[in-house]
Amino acid sequence: MSTRPEILFPLFAGIETLEGVGPKTAQSLAALDITRPRDLLFTLPWSGVDRRRRATVQGAEIPGVVTVEVVVGRHDAPARPSAPYRVVVEDAATSFHLIYFRARADHLRRLLPTGARRLVSGKVELFDGIAQMVHPDHVVPVEEAGEIPDFEPVYPLTAGVTQRVMAKAAQSALLRAPRLGEWIDPAQKAQAGWPDWHDALRVAHSPGSARDLAPASPARERLAYDELMAHQMTLALARSHLRRAKGRATVGTGELQARVVAALPFALTNAQTRAIADIAADMGAPMRMNRLLQGDVGAGKTLVAFKALLIAVEAGGQGVLMAPTEILARQHFQGLTPLAEAAGVRLDILTGRDKGAARGAKLRALAAGETDILVGTHAVFQKDVEFADLRLAIVDEQHRFGVRQRLELGQKGAQADVLVMTATPIPRSLALAQYGDMDVSVLDEKPPGRLPIKTALVNTGRMDEVVDHLRHAIAEGRQAYWVCPLVEESEAVDLSSAEERYRRLRAALGEGRVGLVHGQMPPEDKDAAMTRFQRGETSVLVATTVIEVGVDVPNASIMVIERAESFGLAQLHQLRGRVGRGTAASTCLLMYQAPLSEGGRKRLETMRDTEDGFRIAEVDLEMRGAGDLIGTAQSGLPRFRVADLEAQSALMAVAQSDARKLLADDPDLASPRGRAARVLLWLMERDQAIRLISVG
Template sequence: MSRPEILFPLFADLETLEGVGPKTAQHMGGLAITTPRDLLFTLPHTGIDRALRDSIQDVVLPATITVKIKVGAHTPARGRGGAYRIHVEDAETSFQLVFFHGRSDYLNKVLPTGAERVVSGRVELFDGIANMVHPDHILPVEEAGDIPAYEPVYPLTGGVTQKTMFKATRAALTRMPAFDEWIDPNQIASAKWPGFADAMTQVHAPKGQADLAATSLARTRLAYDELLAHQITLALARASERKMPGQVTQGTGWLQAKVRADLPYAATGAQDRAIAQIAADMARPTRMNRLLQGDVGAGKTLVAFMALLIAVEAGGQGVMMAPTEILARQHLEGLQPLAESAGVVLEILTGRDKGSERRAKLAALARGDIQILVGTHAVFQDDVVFKDLRIGIVDEQHRFGVRQRLALGKKGAGSDVLVMTATPIPRSLALAQYGDMDVSILDEKPPGRKPIKTALISTDRMNEVITRLRAVMDEGRQCYWVCPLVEESEAVDLTAAEERFKRLRAELGEGRVGLVHGQMPPAEKDAAMARFQAGETGVLVATTVIEVGVNIPNATIMVIERAETFGLAQLHQLRGRVGRGDAASTCLLMYQSPLSETGQKRLEVLRATEDGFQIAETDLQMRGFGDLIGTAQSGVPRFRIADLDRQAGLMAIAQSDARKALADDPDLSSPRGAAIRVLLWLMRQDEAIRLISVG
């Protein structure tokens, strides 16, 4: 498929635009502008009021003013670097035009004494005299209409001026073809949005501040176009993944019933709902691609195990993958009692398995004797062969890329994939990042989980905290102590952790305090964790390496030092490491005073609620989308117009619109389908275009 002809003018070279030469075109690359289309999608961020006034007389200076003047006497500069001044009069008063390095032959031609002109520029007072230094515009009166009453101000880069951007965007606007509408007509009507060309013209010719707001109808419409193109791409990816032949896996329910009968509690409504959604997906002939989002302690393990049992009931196998050895072993511990209830064979495979032991496990796996395997990425190695893999469950999405999801799919012909994440993700972010997946959410806590008491305490009271730890340890309980994150360098983090470790060891006793940090060799880290897990050490001093998945029911206190330096979601994750046993637990957020207002607000949110989804939404509102995703989660697209902080709701509408459009017209062959294809080309969604041509 090649780019539709209607778009040729917008994707031509920049130099085909009037006033853009090779040099300017090269400079515009600094703003990621390489075609007229990119110019159109580079919107003005503010504007300048240049409406014509009678006089500068009553204006509060400094200000930008457009005024008609009569040119008076010229006073050329005295000496080098002096200013060339021209006395001018408007309808009510007089002022000066000032030029540095002004050439008199040029200025006499442009501003001849006695002539009338319209000038526009910034007027300031110097020694009581009003000066307009280097006017932005100097025009004969009959051409005054060329100055926009409200001038849009564009982002700039070296070698590109406002004048250049203004002229270039005007030229690009003349290239805009008449597009057929790609948005659902009902959506356009109910939102009262203008058509694409009108919207584009309006955003580049704002009449005032209101037109520059993200909430203006024209800007909202263009933001929606971007989000719709993104969601169509994800919907096509989802559709093409669904075209891949899967396997029909239908459970009998008898193993699941055995496990439920042995549970000391009933599953929550959210767990039952998720299990039913997964069972329905697995029974379809297409592949499952589902995200299971559960807050800390919402009971993802049970849901995952039921999914694995459906595979076993149908005569197949299941695998559960964790990013690290420690977490894989924890999954094994968590699943073991459930596997015993069901009477199924559960094994673990990690990088530790060597030689004959590994060969024996691989042989059992290939024969189908191992029904459920728990493993690390060692499972991806070529010699790991399943007899009949039906489902792969991946823990902690952001540690596993799409590539690994696909590699997992190759292990079993069309095996289903379930991705679990313990990080509650705000809805808008989830739609941007995982829009191709179906989502199940666990938003209820299983009964019997004790709430965690959260307290804010200043670092000045560290001695009290240490005394409290001593008392808790004397009762046989354990504590985590998380050290602050110092962004500058890991070396600084390290000294902070080591200092804290030494002080606690001195106060609480040799051998009672352990240490783990990111710089340690993995074997040492595992050993320190194992000692803590076994209860040999009472306090574990750590950098944030403990945030994901560690399960120590005996740990009842979590101290987070300099809590104000952490993200909300991260604090919530860390807090979830305690409160896993039957004793009451506490999380102490230690802050350095004075706390900033936002710091205070963030920590208060944490004290007020244990609902991870609410916390994630607050985090998104307070820190904004860009900060929240950081560089690590680069799966999220960058939009030129859409602002996900403020337009999260639009993303949800775009997703349902995209899915419906493809359900009604899978090949995009209807008139609206053809318009959507043009939109995908316009938005540079090459991925999507490839999917259509393959499909």
């Protein structure tokens, strides 16, 4: 089935085919990303209004919405156009006023003839002791009372679209929703108490009470699960596709690894040992490895990565470690050199800087198999880079790297295993959404001997004290980072604030003691400034956020972050992780400008109270929501219409195991449930997944 099934055609028609949607409304709906009936089905009401009838406005919660039957009394037309038009009405116990502004008298007399009975519904407020309903939402003859639902859904709106238009269009879309085969495992569905797909849509769009709007209500939960299931099936198909791609068993002897471990001044943590065992097992299997190594700042990922590379070399092959930037590649190279010497393997580096004869010599050594392990930037993707026998490719800092690059890299070595490392702790629900196609190892312990970092909040008003503190620390031979605020308006403003701080600190601490790094500098100047700081030639490095990822200067033990409230939690955590890498006790000063917003205070206090990156990521998810957390645009994180990753994070794990099980039991999706699951993939527009089934 490589074309959309016919049963879904009505849902993919133009939006104008729905009742009450003309070209103008269609244009407005496009702003909500609604262009077809299916989009409307998955745009659920976000709240609702209780419109159950009462006998009287007396005793109702005011201000609030009231629905009541009234007898219409006299009309008071205003003397001047800007004054309100009043209609006096009487319910079973009291009288009150309906108020209209800029209304046409003839229209109101037709709508509300004196002496007639009407059902009115709208927000009632007290004004000078008299209850008033300003511009009622509904006015209908008593025999048409059925037009006002007991509980009226409230939809997200955009300019040019009213609640009434949305509700009508949604009901019209519901009439087109076909009855589909069931893709959910029957036992799972019964246990969760979920309705059929069609019924779930109906209940979600016609909630009976506020309870039906909650993410945990059976109908909503079912629809969220469908969305997550389609996403996890896509990832599971990509995963089984990779697994079917032949890998080769790479089994190490342990000999080179043992030399490295013997040379280390400390023992591995349990988490490191576990991760290495996972990786060795994957590499030893005949399928391609596709694993994510997730570790908090300073959890010792590099050592795990190096031991994995040694497995490749022990088996007679080669390994490559790729970093997103030149600085990081050089740093990995410097960090791994002593380990490579201990193991007795040949390590080389290849970046965009290598040109001419020197580059040629490196490429020849690589193709001849003389180089065992290569460290590099994206330069290793270039056509002329060939390995004699590439067994393992390791990618550092995943979020700069999409699924597509993971596949491309795997093609360099016909059957190379792939390991991705990230230093960004991600809450489990998001890790499943983003890396559901991968197996995950987590490093959640710090190596022994790491001292805790003391974090303090300091008001910007105490800048002089901070500079004094720095002066003393520098005199004792310590080094510090000074991170300048993020100014949203423009990089130019960022730049001037960094340059200004650089000038002031030079004046206070001495000309040659302060360096500067910012995003606008040519890469070689950036590297030079970093190198001077690494060598200890400068004591303070003033920087915009270019230093957040991976830079390692063990002697730097002070981190000052100016206007810390303008940074996100993940960024603050990454920045703080730049210190605390040596033997000295480290400090992180978060400077803020009072008054702090509620969110700003919560972020800074979280930083002060914990160093656990996973805990920090959970708080970040609660505060910001999933899309912002990874930056939806570049994250490959899907946009869900119904599912709420914060409130329904547990569903993601269920969907992942269900998707993997379904594909294990029915790889071609040929059973009745498998065929229903194909329809789900079409419904959720997972075209790439459908292609993987058809080629599979």
